[in-house]
Amino acid sequence: MTALKNYTFAAALACLAMLSGCGSNDGDSGPQSEYDRQAMLANYADNLIIPGYQKFKTEAGEMATAVAAFTTGPTASTLAGARKEYQEAYLAWQDVSTYEFGPADELLLRSNLNIYPTTTSQVENNISSGNYNLQTTANMSAKGFPAIDYLLYGQATEAAVLERYTTAANAANRKKYLQEITNLIKEAADATHNAWTSGNTAKSFKETGGTAVGSSIGNLVNQFNFEVDLTKRAKVGIPSGRFSAGNPVPDRVEAYYSNTSLALLERNLKALKATFMGQSASGANGPGLDDYLDHVGAKYADKNLSTAIIQQFDAVLAAVAAVPAPLSQAVSSNPQAVTKVYDELQQLIVLTKTDMPAALGVTITYTDNDGD
Amino acid sequence: MLQDLKAGLTAPVSAAPLAVFRIIFGGMMLGSIVRFMAKGWVHDLYVAPKVYFPFYGFEWVKPLGETGMYAVFGLMALSALGIMLGLFYRWSATLFFLSFTYVELIDKTNYLNHYYFVSIVALLMILVPAHRHFSLDVLRRPYLWVSQVPRWTILIFQLQLGLVYFYAGLAKLNADWLLEAMPLRYWLPAHTHLPLIGPLLDEVWVAFVFCWFGAFYDLTIPFFLNWRKSRPLAYLTVVVFHVFTAVLFQIGMFPYIMMLSTLIFFSAGFHERILHALRGIARVKVPQRKAFAPASRPAQGILLPLLALHFAVQVLVPWRFLLYPDKLFWTEQGYRFSWRVMLMEKAGTAFFYVRDPRTGRETEIHNLDYLTVNQEKMMATQPDMLLQFAHMLRDDFKAKGIANPEVRAEAYVTMNGRGSRLLIDPNFNLATATDNFRHKHWILPFESNALQSETVGQIK
Numbered sequence: 001m002t003a004l005k006n007y008t009f010a011a012a013l014a015c016l017a018m019l020s021g022c023g024s025n026d027g028d029s030g031p032q033s034e035y036d037r038q039a040m041l042a043n044y045a046d047n048l049i050i051p052g053y054q055k056f057k058t059e060a061g062e063m064a065t066a067v068a069a070f071t072t073g074p075t076a077s078t079l080a081g082a083r084k085e086y087q088e089a090y091l092a093w094q095d096v097s098t099y100e101f102g103p104a105d106e107l108l109l110r111s112n113l114n115i116y117p118t119t120t121s122q123v124e125n126n127i128s129s130g131n132y133n134l135q136t137t138a139n140m141s142a143k144g145f146p147a148i149d150y151l152l153y154g155q156a157t158e159a160a161v162l163e164r165y166t167t168a169a170n171a172a173n174r175k176k177y178l179q180e181i182t183n184l185i186k187e188a189a190d191a192t193h194n195a196w197t198s199g200n201t202a203k204s205f206k207e208t209g210g211t212a213v214g215s216s217i218g219n220l221v222n223q224f225n226f227e228v229d230l231t232k233r234a235k236v237g238i239p240s241g242r243f244s245a246g247n248p249v250p251d252r253v254e255a256y257y258s259n260t261s262l263a264l265l266e267r268n269l270k271a272l273k274a275t276f277m278g279q280s281a282s283g284a285n286g287p288g289l290d291d292y293l294d295h296v297g298a299k300y301a302d303k304n305l306s307t308a309i310i311q312q313f314d315a316v317l318a319a320v321a322a323v324p325a326p327l328s329q330a331v332s333s334n335p336q337a338v339t340k341v342y343d344e345l346q347q348l349i350v351l352t353k354t355d356m357p358a359a360l361g362v363t364i365t366y367t368d369n370d371g372d
Numbered sequence: 373m374l375q376d377l378k379a380g381l382t383a384p385v386s387a388a389p390l391a392v393f394r395i396i397f398g399g400m401m402l403g404s405i406v407r408f409m410a411k412g413w414v415h416d417l418y419v420a421p422k423v424y425f426p427f428y429g430f431e432w433v434k435p436l437g438e439t440g441m442y443a444v445f446g447l448m449a450l451s452a453l454g455i456m457l458g459l460f461y462r463w464s465a466t467l468f469f470l471s472f473t474y475v476e477l478i479d480k481t482n483y484l485n486h487y488y489f490v491s492i493v494a495l496l497m498i499l500v501p502a503h504r505h506f507s508l509d510v511l512r513r514p515y516l517w518v519s520q521v522p523r524w525t526i527l528i529f530q531l532q533l534g535l536v537y538f539y540a541g542l543a544k545l546n547a548d549w550l551l552e553a554m555p556l557r558y559w560l561p562a563h564t565h566l567p568l569i570g571p572l573l574d575e576v577w578v579a580f581v582f583c584w585f586g587a588f589y590d591l592t593i594p595f596f597l598n599w600r601k602s603r604p605l606a607y608l609t610v611v612v613f614h615v616f617t618a619v620l621f622q623i624g625m626f627p628y629i630m631m632l633s634t635l636i637f638f639s640a641g642f643h644e645r646i647l648h649a650l651r652g653i654a655r656v657k658v659p660q661r662k663a664f665a666p667a668s669r670p671a672q673g674i675l676l677p678l679l680a681l682h683f684a685v686q687v688l689v690p691w692r693f694l695l696y697p698d699k700l701f702w703t704e705q706g707y708r709f710s711w712r713v714m715l716m717e718k719a720g721t722a723f724f725y726v727r728d729p730r731t732g733r734e735t736e737i738h739n740l741d742y743l744t745v746n747q748e749k750m751m752a753t754q755p756d757m758l759l760q761f762a763h764m765l766r767d768d769f770k771a772k773g774i775a776n777p778e779v780r781a782e783a784y785v786t787m788n789g790r791g792s793r794l795l796i797d798p799n800f801n802l803a804t805a806t807d808n809f810r811h812k813h814w815i816l817p818f819e820s821n822a823l824q825s826e827t828v829g830q831i832k
Contacts, residue, residue, distance in 0.1 A: 035574065037564065209565025212622060233738060245733035296561055300791040308791075350721050350784040354792045358719040361562030363622075364749055370484060370624030371714075 035295035036287065041206045041216050043278050043286035050202065051281055052096040052271075053193040059085070059092040060189035067148075067182040071175035074165035076158060083152050087260060089185070090145045094268040096192075098227035098275055101219035102205065103195035107188055111140055116234070117252050118146035120154070123177070130173045134184060143181040146255070151178045153257035211362045221289070221362045224275060225353045231272070232345040235265050240331045240338045248335070250328035259326035266320050273313040276352075289356070298359035300351065305359060309351050316344040381527065381676065384520035384664045386640030387505035388647050391458070393529060394502035395650075396632045397493060398456025401468065404625045405449045414445050417482055421744050424479040425751070425760050428807055433477040444471050455497065458507020462498065469494035480757065481750045485713050486626040489536055492686075493633075496532065499675060500525040501665045506647050511656075518665040522672070528679060529636050532686070534594030539690050539711040541590030548701075548716070549587065553579035554788040555717035556586075563620055589613055597637040610634050621714060696811050701787055702795075702818040704754050705811065720752030720795065722783035726765055728774045737765060753785050755796060755815050762802030779803040 066085035070078040093113060100110055122142040126132040134143050141147075151174070155161045165171050165178075195201050208216045233243070234254070239261075241248040253261040274280075278288020290306035298305035319341040323330050331338050357364050363371075408414065418441045426433050435441055448471040454464025473491045476482070502525075503509040504518045548554040553576065560573040560582065572578050589609065596606035614627035635643075651658060693706030700707060701716050724737040739748045742764060751757040762779040769777035778801045786792040793816075800814040 035561075211562035237736065242736045243738060245728065245731070245735045247733075296558060298789070305791070346723065350792050354719045354721045354784055355786045358717050358786045359558055359789065361559045361717075364719070364745070370626075371622055 035292065037209060037217070037292070038206060040278065040287040040289075040292060043288065044216075044220065044275075045196075045202045045205050047280040047284065047286055048275060048278070049096070049099050049205075050193075050196050052092075052099070053189070053196055055281070056089070056092040056096050057186075057189040057193040059089040060186040063089040064179075064182050064186040067179055071165070071179050074162055074175070076162065079152070079158060079162060083258070086145075086148055086152055087258065087263075090149075090255065090260070090264060091267045093145065094264055095271040095281075097268070098224055098272060099220075100223050100226070102201050103192045103199075107191060109188060109192065110230075112188060113144040113185055114146065114254075115141045115144060116146035116254050117256060118142065118144075118150050120150055123147050123150060127173045127177045128170050130170075130176075134180065143184060145185070147181055148178065148185075149255050149257045151181075153259075211360055213363060217292075217360065218362050220275075221357055221360065222364060224272065224289075225349070225357070225364065227268075227272060228345070228349050228352055231265070231268055232342065232349055235261070235268070236338065236342050236345060239327065240335065240342060242342060248331040250331055253326075253328045253331070256328055259328065261327035262320060262323060262325050265327070266317065269313065269317055269320065273310070273317075276309060276313070289360075293356065293359055296359055298355065300355060305351065305355055309348070309356065312344065312348045312351055316341065316348055319344045378676065381524040382522040382672065385523045385526060386644060387501075387518055387521045387665070388640055388643035389526050389636055389638070390500060390502045390521055391505040391507065392643045392646050393526075393633070393636045394458060394461075394497070394507075395456055396635065397497065398452050398454070398464075400625065400629050400632060401452035401472075401490065401494075402449060402456060404629075405445060405452060407625065409442075409445055409449075414441055416744070417746075418475065418478060421479070421747060423742055423747075423764050425481050425747065425757050427477055427480050428756070428809070430477045433474065435478050441475075444475060447471050448475070455502075458503040458509050459512075461503030461507065461509050465494065465498040465502075469498055479747075480708075481744075481747045483708055484624075484626075485536075485711055486623075486629060488709055489532075490629075492532060493529065496528050499679075500528075504665055506650070517659060518663045519659075520662065520664040522665065524676065524679070526636065528683075529633075530594075530598070531683060533630075533633055533636065534598070535683075535686055536711050537590045537594050540713050541587055541592075542690075543710065543712040543715055544583070544587035544590060546701075548788045549583050552788070553583045555715075556582050558717050558789060560620070566619065586613075593634075597634060600639070603637065607634065607638075617714070623714070698815070699818045702785075703812070703815050704756075705815075716788050718753045718785060718787045719749075720783055720785035720792070722748075722752040722758060722761075722781050724762065724765060724779065724781050726769050726774075727778040727780070728769075729776055729778055730774075742768075752783055753795070755812050756807060758783055758796060759802055759805060759807055759812070762805075766803040777803055 063082075063085040066078070066081045070082040072078075096104070097110060097114065104110075119141040122139065126139070126142055132139060132142075152161065155164065165175055168174070205216050208214070211217045211221075234252075237243060239249050239251075239253040250256070254264050255261050276288060277290050278286045280286065290310065293306040293309075294304055300308040319337070323337045323341060324334055327338070353364065356362075415438070418435045419438045424435065436444060448468060451464040451468035451471065454460055455468055469491065472487075472494055476487050476491060501518065501521055504516045504521070510517045544550070557576060557579040560579050563573050564570045566573070593606060593610065596602040597610070599606075611631055614631045617623060618627040647658075690710035693700045693710070696703060696705040701718070722739065724739065725734050726737060727734040739751075739761075743751065743761070751761050758781050762781060765779050766777050769779075780798060780801060781796060782798040783795040784792040785795040795816065796812075797814045797816060802814075805812075805814065
């Protein structure tokens, strides 16, 4: 027994001696220093998520007010007001759509707010019958921003849109429907913001450490990748025909009727980049996933993985800027430019969905599972 | 000499270790199955998926639908209980082996080394008279009772456990593990929130200590457990080691199975004391005589050579990777069934494209239209699964009326901290490739495969 103890002890000492040797000349690829993950989570909660929902709540409230003004007195001026506020709210949504965990997940924000293309026949049926339940799955594509987009822009001219709310049959029902689906967005924005500011959400987000399933970093990274994938596939891939043998499907772009797809896409990508960097709306760059990757020494080719990801975001944004608006026309008239956006997004998702989670020890999964 | 060996293997030893092992194994399995069902995994893994990835040669193994799968798991739980209690033992052991192995064969997505280990142990359990001591079968039919069993009935479990550890240790003797502390260097910092040890896990030297200790532990623990003098300390190490792995990694029941299974290395006296305690609880008395399990000579005569064959296979199978070119971790040709546990961090993203050769038009696939998140994740890094999925797509598009669909995959994989790169030839038509044990020539070589600066994208 004693002999064994001595042997183990000596072996342990030998190992340690060898390791300390390794450690000293290995400084550049290992963790640089202490990394405060709590500070990173606090930065996300206090400087990105909560301010993001605050902004979204404000914009959704202004949209509801402007739509109320429009439905009470439909004129060219109130229509313009409603359209302006709708666009601002939709842009504000792009800032927060990646945070689909906690309250947003419980409220199914992505599904309730942004299923596109909107099913116009369903919208029209609801309006003409005046009898509908907006909480059903069947009505998910008949509400949210895409339905408002249709209701505010769905006719060739502004006058034709106004006519729908004034002299057309079902004008009263149409006004009621528009107001109701707008209010639903406002209520969802209020509820999410409220949960983050008054309940336990922010506290538990900051305190749930580790990277396992259900941890804050695990949720953040998984939903970040879900969003990048959705952006790539739904905002660009499907309309450009990637999933339909190369035949473009223009009416599947986001915000088809208002022709604002590219602005929303750009806002979404900027928000994702800011999320990756832990950068607040005011531009303050706090501790984020990029710093965490640097901390664990994640590399891609000859540079830091974080640098590669940021550069790739910039490449995507540059490709988006080169696409002539509207996207629904560009998919047919300028397919090379759209393909460029898609290819850059493809490269981005390889980095964010493959290299990043591997380096952070985050499992890409939505359910608990055993490994070995 | 062979006679000496046979005499040694068939010599009578106390039946207590075998009975305790039976109780532990049955109990652990029952617990595992109940946990599996409670987590809803029967539905998630064997009912919900639209497609499955069977093992090569076992394509005929199919799931049985919701009712069927729950029935299988119900039977599996009952048979595990039967093993634990020693009730209708041979039937229970056979039923358990068949039901457990059937489920594992359905989808290689769910392959875990410890499931493979369970299947092997279950198979071995069928062969031994573990029910003839401290069991309900003995209570039913007292004439079954024995106090002694042939030595090989205990030896085979010790040997199997020893092989698992030893090969797990051998697998750790690679440059990434020993010289880079990969993948532990990536995995440990994920647990810095843990009390006490948390802050240490951020240190690279700690990852190195874990790596080197892990390799040393796996390679030597069977011997230290086997040697009476070192056994108590070795077992303490087993407990500490597996508690650590249970805390740090999401590996389910495996640590507990190993912690309890290794008790089989302990002496007969130790196990007799356990049974004595259990008898006290159950208020049963042990007969004051000795009885040796009468080895039916022809059966044992066949069994021993078969077991020798089994262990020869066990020893050889982990080396089959040597028959394939390139880096094992990259190609994963000959990776499974070799006790390579927690050895690499591999993640991938695979984009599939189906092309209609008549029109030249290509469609990208949204993998989740076919696969579960878990299937997609496992598929993206394993060439044989990429091929299987390509064939599913081929068949699906054929059914949709495309005569000879071409399927190719752009799969980016990162391994042990090396930047993601293409795993297979993105222009190779997987639809016409067949799966077999030969080298898959369309796997790109690991080292010369530089990082891609541009995505391959769709054929323009």
